Amino acid sequence: MTIRILLADDQHLVRSALAALLELEDDFQVVATVSRGDEVVEAARASHPDVALLDIEMPGLDGLAAAAVLTSQVSSCRVAILTTFGRPGYLRRAMDAGALGFVVKDAPAEQLADAVRRVARGEHAVDPALAAATLTGGTSPLTPRERDVLASARSGSTVAEIADRLYLSAGTVRNYLSNAMAKTGARNRHEAVRIAETNGWI
Amino acid sequence: MTIRILLADDQHLVRSALAALLELEDDFQVVATVSRGDEVVEAARASHPDVALLDIEMPGLDGLAAAAVLTSQVSSCRVAILTTFGRPGYLRRAMDAGALGFVVKDAPAEQLADAVRRVARGEHAVDPALAAATLTGGTSPLTPRERDVLASARSGSTVAEIADRLYLSAGTVRNYLSNAMAKTGARNRHEAVRIAETNGWI
DNA sequence: AGATCGCCGTGACATTTGTCATGAGTAGTG
DNA sequence: CACTACTCATGACAAATGTCACGGCGATCT
Secondary structure (H helix, E strand, O other): OOEEEEEEOOOHHHHHHHHHHHHOOOOEEEEEEEOOHHHHHHHHHHHOOOEEEEOOOOOOOOHHHHHHHHHHHOOOOEEEEEEOOOOHHHHHHHHHOOOOEEEEOOOOHHHHHHHHHHHHOOOOEEOHHHHHHHHHHOOOOOOHHHHHHHHHOOOOOOHHHHHHHHOOOHHHHHHHHHHHHHHHOOOOHHHHHHHHHHOOOO | OOEEEEEEOOOHHHHHHHHHHHHOOOOEEEEEEEOOHHHHHHHHHHHOOOEEEEOOOOOOOOHHHHHHHHHHHOOOOEEEEEEOOOOHHHHHHHHHOOOOEEEEOOOOHHHHHHHHHHHHOOOOEEOHHHHHHHHHHOOOOOOHHHHHHHHHOOOOOOHHHHHHHHOOOHHHHHHHHHHHHHHHOOOOHHHHHHHHHHOOOO
């Protein structure tokens, strides 16, 4: 029985290459490929895939959000996340979104094939090492608002700009940033951003 | 006549997938794959490829540096860069390193195949739009030292740390950062880092 | 030889950032 | 209900950051 696959990745070449790789397996068939998160659901409705393989970094809608929509709206399609970064917070959010599989792009090809088959059967497929890391350091210490402020501080904005953007006072923004820095153990806001990013908290 | 290809990319899955994609072409043969920049030359010596397809972001030695070594030491092997980011500075540095081809991972598969064939014949293969962008905004306004300081400021280091690392006084570091900020039009060092990164200047 | 440019440094200054104490309002929990 | 946690705010203070003016040194170009 062949497994019908939907592939979502924003990089054209990677998309084609992964399709070629998957098609090498006799029981796999790539029935749809999309480049944007907000095209996933429509494509899934049209092509009835068994498994959707979603990258996280995508324009329109990120893979985690797309996974959440997909699992709730197209229940016949199981979801696996395929991403560059094995960040604990990503795995947690992927599970919360209803994804069964989680594979990093650094994994060997057999592991991807294995994960797809497991997910198609409704089983979970997660790298044990990453799962362990997620259990220990995976839960974000940040409150929702701290997360917002930190996310808004990403591209080197000043306090005033962040305050404007979030309709807060400058002092409040600095307090939140200070809290976030304390919780992440960073010595300035930018280090805090980096840490939060590598953990998948923002 | 088949074209022998060496493939260098740090992500295992992407490497395998690209190999699968390239093997679909009758005249391509992937003769070696490596995951680190510092393994490129050795692999090229052992497997005599016609074309080396190098990612830029790699551990050990980045693809641009590997390209430079390769073109000087294994002259029978032409070089093409295959990277996620179409940054003007990257293209410029790739050309300086002796690469003939430059393909972004967002390009369609045919473009990659076309580029490989051109490069194998000793021709250049560069996306015209990117080439134009490089001509206008490609040259870095930063002096070598400003570049060093800015690169060292990346991960949220303080002035004192940068000064220590580069054996400079704190004042000098701040002056260089100030210059870099003025030249990039940034309002703080972290914005300057971001701008320099997206342009491939660091 | 003089001009120019990059490199490295100092010192002074205004601004921004990070820390801390404090408090009011709101929501959820035992 | 008391307790706790989150949100938002203010004000004051120390430290870090960014700006500016200035000077000496060496290399390069004309």
